[in-house]
Amino acid sequence: MYICHTVAEIRKFVREARTRGQTVGFVPTMGYLHEGHLELMRQAKERCDVVVISIFVNPTQFGPQEDFARYPRDLERDVQMAGEVGVDAVFNPSVEEIYPAGYCTYVEVERITERLCGLSRPGHFRGVTTVVAKLFNIVAPDQAFFGQKDAQQVLVIKRMAADLNMDLEVVTVPTVREADGLAMSSRNVYLDAVQRQAALVLSRSLQAAAEAVAAGQRDVSTIRQLVVDMIKAEPLAEIDYVEIYSHPDLEPVVTLNGPALLALAVKIGRTRLIDNIILGVRDHVSNNV
Numbered sequence: 001m002y003i004c005h006t007v008a009e010i011r012k013f014v015r016e017a018r019t020r021g022q023t024v025g026f027v028p029t030m031g032y033l034h035e036g037h038l039e040l041m042r043q044a045k046e047r048c049d050v051v052v053i054s055i056f057v058n059p060t061q062f063g064p065q066e067d068f069a070r071y072p073r074d075l076e077r078d079v080q081m082a083g084e085v086g087v088d089a090v091f092n093p094s095v096e097e098i099y100p101a102g103y104c105t106y107v108e109v110e111r112i113t114e115r116l117c118g119l120s121r122p123g124h125f126r127g128v129t130t131v132v133a134k135l136f137n138i139v140a141p142d143q144a145f146f147g148q149k150d151a152q153q154v155l156v157i158k159r160m161a162a163d164l165n166m167d168l169e170v171v172t173v174p175t176v177r178e179a180d181g182l183a184m185s186s187r188n189v190y191l192d193a194v195q196r197q198a199a200l201v202l203s204r205s206l207q208a209a210a211e212a213v214a215a216g217q218r219d220v221s222t223i224r225q226l227v228v229d230m231i232k233a234e235p236l237a238e239i240d241y242v243e244i245y246s247h248p249d250l251e252p253v254v255t256l257n258g259p260a261l262l263a264l265a266v267k268i269g270r271t272r273l274i275d276n277i278i279l280g281v282r283d284h285v286s287n288n289v
């Protein structure tokens, strides 16, 4: 597996693959890989000849009070894991390589970033879209893979790619979960054993909402309240948001009559976790919890 740290090196790697007529799949990550990331890479491997991943903890998407400095990092372990699923190249740039002195260009998607994580993490999506646009320009992939766990993120990236005529396909990969339902996340490592148990309230409340919908409930505020009440009953959990919007447009919805995104962000101690499910009537109910 090829490991590199500069834009020039990864560009050369991709150019050579293209010269051989190979297609390129790309999985952007912030590292500290887990089974969720590996599933993105496996899907990329299935659909593309060559798979490139990036490992870059992007400072511009973290707020000043957030966990940029303490975000978990372990390049050696990541490289080992990526190699095991057949990744062909790892791009691991420094902050200076991506944002050299004098850097002052940002990409902003409006409207769908003005809710959910966009509201509770001001500037977050501006940082995400900026770095992803740069990575797309650097790697120039045919397909790029994102997880449904970050549901709003993948919608924002799809919007950006469409609006800016980016010549690639953005593929969404379902959320990978631990056996007990907790969505895999690099941030799960922050949880101690008691918090880890408390964190199950996220997936359990989503599952309860899906069951209510399956039993015929269509009133969005009732479904939302059910989730809020379940989370409030967990003493270690503090709600950041619990919201239901139409999917994929993220418009307000009063009565379920099509697919809707139930998304939540909950703090367990100092750790902010997110999770979501697509609720729908009949065919749209997702069992991915």
Ligand SMILES: Nc1ncnc2c1ncn2[C@@H]1O[C@H](COP(=O)(O)OP(=O)(O)OP(=O)(O)O)[C@@H](O)[C@H]1O
Pocket: 028, 029, 030, 031, 036, 037, 039, 040, 145, 146, 147, 148, 149, 150, 173, 174, 175, 176, 177, 183, 184, 185, 186, 187, 188
């Ligand atoms: N459990 C998961 N299932 C599927 N995809 C996932 C999962 N966790 C992360 N991803 C995806 O992996 C990509 C890289 O995410 P990232 O490196 O931020 O990992 P993360 O575990 O989501 O980290 P954190 O939760 O701490 O933000 C994103 O597209 C993200 O949606």
Ligand SMILES: CC(C)(CO)[C@@H](O)C(=O)[O-]
Pocket: 028, 029, 030, 056, 058, 061, 128, 131, 132, 150, 153
């Ligand atoms: C897409 C991404 C790699 C951009 O930094 C990040 O937001 C993530 O890991 O989901």
Ligand code: BAL
Pocket: 030, 061, 062, 150, 153
């Ligand atoms: N997985 C999204 C990256 C972040 O939380 O900053």
